[in-house]
Amino acid sequence: MQLTKQHIADANGNLKGHQADYYYLSQKLIDQGVDVDALVQKVADFQVAIPSWALGAGGTRFGRFSFHGEPGNLEQKIGDVGILHALTQTAGAVSLHIPWDTPTDYAAVKQIADQNGIVFDAINSNTFQDQPGTKHSYKHGSLANSDEAIRAQAVAHNNEVVRIGEKLGSKTLTIWLADGTSFPGQRSFQKALSQTEKSCKEIYGELPQDWSLLIEYKPYEPNFYSTVIMDWGTSFMLANACGDRAYTLVDLGHHLPNSNIEQVVATLMSKGKLGGFHFNDSKYGDDDLTVGSIKPYALFLIFNELVYGMANNPQNPDLAWMIDASHNIKDPLEDLLQSLEAIQEAYAKALLIDQKALEAAQLNHDVVKCQEILQGAYRTDVRPLLQKARLNGGGALNPIEAYRSLKVREGLIGERGKHTVATGL
Numbered sequence: 001m002q003l004t005k006q007h008i009a010d011a012n013g014n015l016k017g018h019q020a021d022y023y024y025l026s027q028k029l030i031d032q033g034v035d036v037d038a039l040v041q042k043v044a045d046f047q048v049a050i051p052s053w054a055l056g057a058g059g060t061r062f063g064r065f066s067f068h069g070e071p072g073n074l075e076q077k078i079g080d081v082g083i084l085h086a087l088t089q090t091a092g093a094v095s096l097h098i099p100w101d102t103p104t105d106y107a108a109v110k111q112i113a114d115q116n117g118i119v120f121d122a123i124n125s126n127t128f129q130d131q132p133g134t135k136h137s138y139k140h141g142s143l144a145n146s147d148e149a150i151r152a153q154a155v156a157h158n159n160e161v162v163r164i165g166e167k168l169g170s171k172t173l174t175i176w177l178a179d180g181t182s183f184p185g186q187r188s189f190q191k192a193l194s195q196t197e198k199s200c201k202e203i204y205g206e207l208p209q210d211w212s213l214l215i216e217y218k219p220y221e222p223n224f225y226s227t228v229i230m231d232w233g234t235s236f237m238l239a240n241a242c243g244d245r246a247y248t249l250v251d252l253g254h255h256l257p258n259s260n261i262e263q264v265v266a267t268l269m270s271k272g273k274l275g276g277f278h279f280n281d282s283k284y285g286d287d288d289l290t291v292g293s294i295k296p297y298a299l300f301l302i303f304n305e306l307v308y309g310m311a312n313n314p315q316n317p318d319l320a321w322m323i324d325a326s327h328n329i330k331d332p333l334e335d336l337l338q339s340l341e342a343i344q345e346a347y348a349k350a351l352l353i354d355q356k357a358l359e360a361a362q363l364n365h366d367v368v369k370c371q372e373i374l375q376g377a378y379r380t381d382v383r384p385l386l387q388k389a390r391l392n393g394g395g396a397l398n399p400i401e402a403y404r405s406l407k408v409r410e411g412l413i414g415e416r417g418k419h420t421v422a423t424g425l
């Protein structure tokens with residue numbers, strides 16, 4: 001199922017209401033000295049990768065409730081990303097997970113990606129599960145394992161993932177390591193960390209010259225006592241040990257409650273070491289809820305630092321943006337549409353912050369004014385700007401409404417049947 005611009009224009013119907021909203025908002029912003037066309041263009045340029053594992057129904061350790069019409073193979077997953085991109089004009093990339101998404105026919109996969117305007121963003125390795133046909137088990141760790149042969153198998157898997165990514169045009173490998181312990185005394189912290197550093201350096205040493213390595217961190221889960229790469233500091237240290245093309249990846253859900261993630265972002269960008277970003281939302285832990293569903297103001301404050309960093313830290317690379325959310329009670333495509341909207345909304349609001357006025361208020365120690373500036377931007381309803389950015393690219397005025405009125409899920413069920421299951425978790 002492929003949505004054409006005509007399908008979407010038909011679903012958009014009359015644009016008069018939007019045009020009135022856009023006119024009102026843009027006049028207000030122009031009066032404030034905002035270059036509205038440039039703002040809309042920035043929003044339109046912001047592209048977020050969709051992870052292949054978020055397209056089927058997610059599960060918990062207690063169960064998984066299947067969603068009808070799920071993509072049953074990689075080609076269908078890319079087709080789903082194409083639907084998201086057609087509606088939003090902001091999901092022009094897919095992030096694959098190997099071995100779940102190992103292509104069988106590279107030419108066919110690339111062709112369907114081209115047809116849908118989708119590129120291959122960071123590619124992810126998997127050493128947190130045992131795969132059929134592998135000699136050694138990762139039950140007691142992979143890159144951090146005390147057994148040299150197991151570490152070598154995990155390093156070789158990462159090298160293989162890079163070779164697959166090269167054939168698709170990806171330029172980035174993301175490592176998230178589940179290695180850790182569930183009980184005190186189970187393993188030497190120091191040895192686990194030094195083995196991990198050695199393994200990461202081996203993987204980095206095999207990367208093509210135009211590739212970069214992103215190292216993700218997470219405080220707990222699946223292990224519940226310690227995780228080897230538990231926080232941004234450990235990831236930063238490993239990235240520095242590997243070299244210039246190794247960076248830290250921040251996943252919003254991979255922090256202990258109430259961590260100041262915006263400060264983590266600012267610190268890493270000032271050092272030129274923030275390479276990737278995974279969006280989701282959470283109440284308690286790594287809940288992988290829809291972006292912006294729980295703490296939209298926190299997301300806005302994080303975007304404030306990202307926008308500042310992108311404008312002021314040329315030492316930091318362009319970031320690999322991805323949604324890393326997946327759960328089991330919403331239509332996964334509707335969930336991703338909501339996440340994409342929330343990301344764009346937070347980004348647009350952060351772009352509205354008057355950075356010069358904020359700096360002046362900071363230098364005057366005018367704490368109240370600082371808050372007024374941030375919250376003034378946050379309280380602005382920027383949705384007409386997002387709509388304008390989408391419409392300029394042929395996208396939907398309201399992606400969820402268009403998805404429903406065009407009966408996309410029904411169409412996918414018609415093509416794929418009710419009982420397909422997406423590969424992955």
Ligand SMILES: [Mn+2]
Nearest residue numbers: 216251278324
């Ligand atoms: Mn992640």
